[in-house]
Amino acid sequence: MNIKMRNLAIGIGGIFCIMNLNSEYHFTYMNTIQPFLFIFFFICLFFFKESILYPISGLLTGIGIDYSLIQGIINNPSTVPIIFDSILSLSFILYFIIMLFKKRWSRQNQNMELSQDIQHKNLPGDGTISYPYRLDIDQTLTINDEIEHQYHKVMYALNGGSQEYEDPTFGFKDKVLVGKKHLQQDYGGFWKYESDMPALKENGTLWMKGVVYLSHDDVKNIYQMLCDDHLWQMIQENISHVLNLSYKESYQFLIDNQIPQDVAKSLLKVIAQKDNIFDKDIIKSFIKFSFQKEDYQEAMEHQDGMIYCAYCIYYYDNWFLQMREGVWKVKPTLYEPSLYYGKGTYQPFEK
Numbered sequence: 001m002n003i004k005m006r007n008l009a010i011g012i013g014g015i016f017c018i019m020n021l022n023s024e025y026h027f028t029y030m031n032t033i034q035p036f037l038f039i040f041f042f043i044c045l046f047f048f049k050e051s052i053l054y055p056i057s058g059l060l061t062g063i064g065i066d067y068s069l070i071q072g073i074i075n076n077p078s079t080v081p082i083i084f085d086s087i088l089s090l091s092f093i094l095y096f097i098i099m100l101f102k103k104r105w106s107r108q109n110q111n112m113e114l115s116q117d118i119q120h121k122n123l124p125g126d127g128t129i130s131y132p133y134r135l136d137i138d139q140t141l142t143i144n145d146e147i148e149h150q151y152h153k154v155m156y157a158l159n160g161g162s163q164e165y166e167d168p169t170f171g172f173k174d175k176v177l178v179g180k181k182h183l184q185q186d187y188g189g190f191w192k193y194e195s196d197m198p199a200l201k202e203n204g205t206l207w208m209k210g211v212v213y214l215s216h217d218d219v220k221n222i223y224q225m226l227c228d229d230h231l232w233q234m235i236q237e238n239i240s241h242v243l244n245l246s247y248k249e250s251y252q253f254l255i256d257n258q259i260p261q262d263v264a265k266s267l268l269k270v271i272a273q274k275d276n277i278f279d280k281d282i283i284k285s286f287i288k289f290s291f292q293k294e295d296y297q298e299a300m301e302h303q304d305g306m307i308y309c310a311y312c313i314y315y316y317d318n319w320f321l322q323m324r325e326g327v328w329k330v331k332p333t334l335y336e337p338s339l340y341y342g343k344g345t346y347q348p349f350e351k
Helices: 003-025 033-047 053-075 079-121 144-158 216-227 229-243 247-256 261-270 280-289 293-301
Strands: 178-182 189-195 205-214 305-315 318-328 334-337 343-348
Touching: 003 033, 033 053, 053 079, 144 205, 144 305, 144 318, 144 334, 178 343, 189 334, 205 216, 205 261, 205 318, 205 334, 216 229, 216 261, 216 293, 216 305, 229 247, 229 280, 247 261, 280 318, 293 305, 293 318, 334 343
Parallel strands: none
Antiparallel strands: 178 334, 189 205, 189 343, 205 305, 305 318
């Protein structure tokens, strides 16, 4: 049993103890609905603290106590229950008001800090759907912890969520939606967003733009590239030119510059040159700041593949675009992003 469930059980147990005491000593006008309101309040406290449900549950509990108080005064006026219920009701209602103002002030304050941060970092884009702010992996914002949390959430979902892959560090479970499952995808594939971006706009909303699933054989080629400093430097210096060429032209350019054929093919899969999945600017920054050798070493040790994905995250009236990589831990089983994150099409790579 985790800590939240344990504390919830203790809270509910305490409520029933109070009910038993109250039945004998009558220190409050507790009726049948009041315990359920207390339980609802505790559930919101432990599981929905960041949601509007939390302060609303406090307001409903306060109103429930007021109802009991009015019934008690009419039917059986007594000093101790009247004083006790009045204080308890006032506490819950004041708590509701304080939480509303606190949430509003916190949102305004965080929005202002983020706006100043964006201006200071001079992020490309304007934060709209058409031109989201491009966020490189080396840049940190005031919402960096939330962005990293969403990155782990994305990788958890693309690895099948709790169906295939457990992530005890972050504790993702039912809140992550997993998409369509494909078996025996030995050569990997790619998913490309087509339509139906998420309609809900709240902090942390994810909008998937594209995903590439790279096979273990391709990972070997990328790892070979990363281990050769001269090779990797040449690719970094020429990536802008490569992205302006067609697939055949870019492949030939890499071969002409002494890039092994297998490495060239694998690299062009990653940047999706043939399928135009990723924005050119995000590819440039990805080549510059990503390709962490540690991830590829992990994939090599466990015979895993790699996942590359571009997605937008919504925070405080702004969209942020990011491209990240992670280990494909459940290959050759492959999961598309859920329809909740946008509708797209999947196509496997050929041998």
